[in-house]
Structures are given as C-alpha cells and as structure tokens.
Amino acid sequence: MPLPTKPLLIAGALSLGGCAEATAQPRPAPSPQEDRALVAHTLGRFTFGPRPGDLERVAAMGLDVWLEAQLRAKSDPVPDPFRYATLPPLELFEEATGQRMMAEEGGVEEAVPSAPPVRKKRNKDIRKKLKSLNFKKLASAYTMAQLARQISSDDQVVEVMTDFWMNHFNVFARKGPVKFYAGHYVETAIRPHVLGRFEDLVIATAQHPAMLNYLDNVKSRAPLEGRALERRRRRDAQRMERGQKPVRRRDLNENYARELLELHTVGTTHSQADVVAAARVLTGWGTADIQNGGGFAFKPKLHDRGTKTVLGRRFGPGLDEGVDMLRFLARHPATGRLLGDKLCQRFVADVPPPSCVERVAAAHQSSGGDIPSMLRAVYTSPSFRGSRTSKLKTPLEFLVSSLRALDARPVDDRLARVLYRLGQPTLMMPVPTGYPDVAEAWTGSSSILQRMNLAAALGRGKLPGVELTLDRVLPLNAEDLVAEVHGRVLSGRGGPHTLMVLRQEVAKAKDPRQARSVAIALALGSPEFMRQ
C-alpha cells in the first residue's frame, strides 16, 4: 500500500504555526526568552543534548524548520574503526582476525550444498572459530558504533530514534549466537527504518537472525498433531523401554510471537490463542547455515501449513502470509496506542499524558504508521511544550549529553566501558522490554554515584576513549566562569540553588583550573543537567 501523502497536514503541519486539532487560533508569537527556553527543551528531548552553539543555530533557523530537516535525514554510516562489528558473522570474523574463515578443503565457495553430516561439522567448526573472538572487544566495538554517532552526528533525531527502536525491539547480545549479529542487527534492521514506516521495522527485525535467536523462533516448528503425534509418542515409549533417550523433537515455540504481540505491536490487546496462532504463522522463519552467511531463511519443512486466525484475521500458509500478518499487526489501532504510550513516555513524561497518546495513535492510523508523522504529533502536542524538565536522563543520555556539552570527540572503545559502568551497556538488557525509561529505574545510589564520578572526571578534563579539550569550550580566562558554564553547559537552565552553590564552590578554588574543574563537575552533576 503506497504511503498516503495527505496526512502530513492532518497530523499537524508545523509551518502553519499551530496544531490543527487542538486550537483554531494561531499560537501567540513567543518572546525571545521563551523561544530560547523552548529550543533548549526541544533539543533536550529530540537530541542527545546541545553542543556549544547549537542553541543559537537552531533558534536562528527556527525549531519547526530544524525539526523537519531532521525528520528527513538518514543514518550516518558507521565510523571506520568500528565498522567490522556491524558486518555479518563470517565477514566480521575475517575483519576482526585477518584470517579467512574457510581455509580448509571444501570452503564456503562450494556451489553444491554439502550433504548433512559434513555441513554440520563445518558449521560446528565455524561456530568454534567465532567463539574464539573476544566478546568484550566485539561488544565494545558495536557499542562505539552507536556511541560515536550519538555523540558526533548532526542528524540527532536519527540517533535518538535509533536508540528508541533498539530498545523497543530489544535483543540481548550475550545470548548464544546473538553476539555475532548484534552490530549487524542495529545497522541493517534498525537504522535504515528509524524515520520510515513502523511496519518496515517490524518486518526487518522479525527476519533478522539476532531477533530470531534471541526470542527462540529458530527453534520453533509446526507442532505434531493427530496420528503423527500418536506415532511419535509410541516410538518414544519404545525407546524408553529399551533404555534409550527419546528423540528430541522441537516443537512450537511461542516466545517471539508473544513478544511480537505484547511488546512490539498490539500490547495487551490479544489472547493466548492469538499468540499460538501467530507462532504457527511464523514457524519456519529461521536462519541459513552460518557457512552460507547465516542470514534469514524460510524453511518450508518446519512451517505449519494450516490456516491461522490472529486478532480476527485469517492467514494461510507460506512466507508471504507471515509478512502480511506483520503488516496487519503493525497497522492495528492497538499498535498506535502502544506506540503512543512509548513515544509519549520517551519524549514527554514518565506517565504518558493521555492526550499525547491519542494524538500519536491518530497519526499512526491516518499515516499508515509513518514514524515522522507520529513524532510530529508528539512535538505539536501541548503536553510536550508543558513538560519541561519532567524527565530524568537515562545513563546513556547522561553520558552523551555531557560529552556533547563539552564538545568531546569519541576516539576509541574505552568509552564503551564508561557506559557499562554507568549501568546501560548496549544491547545487554536480558529482558525483552529493553531498558526502562522512567526515573525510578535510574535513581539508585550506585547509579547516581557513577554519574557524579563521571561529572568529576569530565571536570578534570580526562575520560578514557574521548578527546576532551576544555579550553575549547571554557577558556581559563573566562570573565564570569559561572555565567559561562550556566550558558554553555546548562543551556541557561540552572536554577537559583545550583547557581548559588556553583558560585560558592568556585570561590573556594585555589586557581582558575580548579575553579573550572569544580564548575563543570557540579554543573554536570546538578539536578538540572540530570533532568531532561
């Protein structure tokens, strides 16, 4: 179905300077102060935080213009040093080690697929070789593949949405084969679609080996029924009598289908019967042998050929029917509400305001799941504008916004360890819900302590993995250090108490270097900076 073009207006075109749905009157022209505050607020939510000069630049351009340009952008390519971590497993191995994967006889280039026993052995050999890779190093590399762009890219909405969708379609990199696919997953299943259509994300993630392994769909096959089931039971009983173990046969695995419905698309609007039906639709969705690249492969032998009913819609057998089901789910109204909940939680408040959720859901329906349309709905909602500093930054947001505020440049993968210590290592959340986006998850003593330590380290001008030149942002001979820090680091959002403490502590410093160090540490550790 082609993407409708009209909804751009219905969802609230920005150039008309108002939200078509909420009010007929034009917005009163904001005062220059308010304008700047709104810019700071918007950049605080729709980017990973302003870099020096961003506020002025965007204020001059106009927020609406800026956002529209951002919504049209595409992901930057991955920076070279970390590129290998985003390749598929065989190439990844070769890039990481400089060795060709198949030096033995036969090789990967065989035109005719091997008979099963040889193929199994080769797969085992390849897996063994892959396992010999240093996982920590690999994890650091694909962490940096995201971090480097989150810090440096001008296309910040792309980066914020990449993080959002990585969480929404969470995979756990430590689980088995997922570790070799994690970087590739973000690069090929997530990034190309972050500002595209939601259904493309659902399909791309559903067909990626990272997700298929994480939620066990590779183990799923059509359940035995009727006479075939009886035959199997008899055979197993005979084997047990002979003291042999029963033949292990895979069965229907509902894991992925369940999370697809409950977490990725329609939320709680489904029944257990729907889960089973969806799982049956997705039987056969697996991966190719790793020696053949290990990518998505549909396996008819494992596929359930019956008719299935999911949320009232019938689906027949075959791969295409499965893709249809994913589109159906992606476009379902309940999905619009679920996405509204999550987007409004991310961009507005921990408890998403119902009016915001409704707007996003409406945009989802009228635009066929166009992500920029949904984001515009958030941006133009009154609750967005009224939600200043209501959110707490996640550890990732805290780290990246600190580095951006100080114009730090990512250099090497030691920075990945900093993110790990802050408590949010990339793709290391075992639970399918991903990392939480509510304040109470991140205000534990250990969490806050790590943030203070980071702020102190940045104040001293030293952090592993980044190039940090404080003179660039806050020269030592600044006239009024506190005012400079307030403007540049805090985007002018420091409250009276924080400013008072800054002045007080700066006055105690024994020299300008220490003064600057204290000012930066306290600014970054302040409640205003930790909030968003």
Place this chain on the structure above:
Amino acid sequence: MMRRRSFLAAGLGTGASLAWMGTAFGARSDPILVRVFLRGGLDGLNAIVPFADDAYYAARPTIGVPRPKAEGGALSLDGRFGLHPSLRSLVPMYRERSLAFVQAVGSPAPTRSHFDAQDHMEAGSLTGRARAGWLGRVRGQLGESDFAAVSMQDALPLALVGGDAIALGRLDKFGFAGGESVRARSERGFAALYTGDDGLVSPAGRRALSAVARVRALSPGSYRPAEGVDYGQGSAATQLRDLAMLIKAQVGLRVATVDVGGWDTHTGQRARLDRELLRLGTALSGFHRDLGDRMANVLVLVVSEFGRTVEENGSGGTDHGHGTVMMMLGGPVRGGRVYGRWPGLTKPQRYQGRDLEVTTDFRAVFGEALEKHLAVSKASRTLFGEERPPVPLGFLR
C-alpha cells in the same frame, strides 16, 4: 567464641564514629539472607559425590572423585554422599550441624541455556519474562535502611531488582575516584549541590553520599577479620569478607548477593574444580568463623543455575545438565544432613537420559528461606503464583 565487645573493636579498624552504629536499623536479632550464585552450572555430582552409587563411577571413569579412604577420595558425609576433598574446610560446619546440602535440586523448566536458567533462579519464577527478582520483590518487607539489600558486585543482579537496593562492589573502592583531597573536594561540592529540593535528583544524591560516608566510616581497607580467620583467595573471598564487615557494622543489612563465576566446566574439570571448590570452601568457612556467634541469624544459600551431564565428555569435562546441589549454611540451618530424594544415575533414571533429575524444586528452598528465615509474608505467592507450592524441605529450625 569471641565476646561481643571485641567483635566490634576488631571489626571497625580506626574506631571512627561509633555514634551512628547505635542507631540500629534493626537489632541483632533481625535475620540476614545471603545468596551466593555460582554462575556457569556447578557440577553438583563432583561437589557432593554420590560415592555409594556405582553408576557414578561408570559414567565418570576419569573425572570421578574416588571413594572415601582412597587417595584424593571424597570425605564421607553420611555414607551415601561425600564432599569433594577441596571442600574439606566445610567439614567442621557439617559436623556441628550448621551446614546442609540438597542434592538433585534445580528448576523444573527444561532449559540448558545459562541465560534462561539464571533468569529463572534469580526471578524465582519459571516464566522467563520476569522483570523483578525473588529478593527485590520482597524488599518492601525488609525495613528502611539504605543497606537493607546490597549486591557485593558493581551491578545489581536480577535477584535484587524490583526494590530499593545498592550495588557496592569492593568496599574499599566504593565512592569517588581519585586521591584523598580530590575525593574530599568532590564529596563536599556535591553535598552542597544536593541540599536543594528538586524532588528527584537531590534526594537520590543525598542518599548516595550518605552511603559513601557510611561505608568509608567502616575503614574497609583496614578491616581485620576475627583471630585466625583466613578467607583465602578469589572473588568469593573478597566479597564475603566485605560482607562480614558490613554485617558486623549493623547497618541494617537484610539481604545480600554474592556472585562467583568460573563454574562452566566443559573442559579440564578436575583441575578447575579442585581450585574453585577450594577457594569457595575456604571463603565460606572463613565467613562463618569471622562472624562467629552472629551466624545465629545468618542464612547463606549457595546456588547454581543447573548441574552438568552425568557422563563426562571427551574433553575431561561435562556439559550443561539439569539437577545440581545447593548448600545451606548458618545458625538457622538444621545441618549435618543431605536433603532431597536421590533419583539415581542409571540412564532410565536420568533426566532425558543424560542429566541428574530434579527432585526438589529450587523454589521450595527459596520459599522456606523467605517465610521461615526472613519472615516474609506471602512468600509462596511471589514464587509460585497460582501453582500449589510443594512441601517444604524443613531445612530450617
């Protein structure tokens, strides 16, 4: 047995600020539960050896632990089972009845994935989608102290998620980085910053700083255990020694988690278990002796996500299995026994023909610990939901 006064003196090093110690969050009678997780799948069959079962030796021609009295043989506990010789430091505790074991314990769920199985055991649930842990879920009933629930690692394990908990890591490193004066400056500056009231960050900041100050007041770097106590080497030793110090300091601690890796012995099992079990045993017995009569209200549960294959593999090791062993240590334990029904090791007796069966659901042990030791209400509910809970083992007094 040391007298109470000398306990405190021995435990506090510089004797700084005893004042706040007295404002006890909980008197000495409050129970403490320590969960020690051996990650990787402890080979229960070589730790608590079923030497009376011939099938054991048939299945493990090279890596089997010899029968008692043979060289390097198991140390008999009750005529059916014996301790791996590296665990000899546990013998006194077993004899004085403060140590017990469960054989063939584990999760009924049919998974051999570290990730899934650890998940189940940390969540205390078999559904695999838990977002909270078995200890985190009951945190609300454990009192107000900031130190009621602690992790001795740098991060919070799933077991503690769901309630307020603090990840301490090594106590002598907990707090601000940098040298003496840098740290002091950082603390003072942030303390001033968080006197405000933004309702979110400042309260959290104040609590964090308070925790740092309290840990520092314990002088963790100069802690000396009780006379003659040696914790030995390794991660378990470090964590248990720090934990003992915290317990003695009476900071209101109620549950603590300790994590030890290295148990996934697919290859070279003999040498690895020799070493790891020695370290574990030494650390546990050191902890027991260091705490002395405080062990009266401390319960230590040593758990692992699953056991290993009955038969050895071709690399001198074993692969992921099913049933394993749990250890229960402390004053409240009815020790000197090996609990659980022994299912046997012949092929038909094994789980799926290859592993030790599970005859005691791990949740039964957790449930009894929560209900009888921590006096948590509705413990069964949090672990079993609507299922009928099994009969408790009765391993607690």
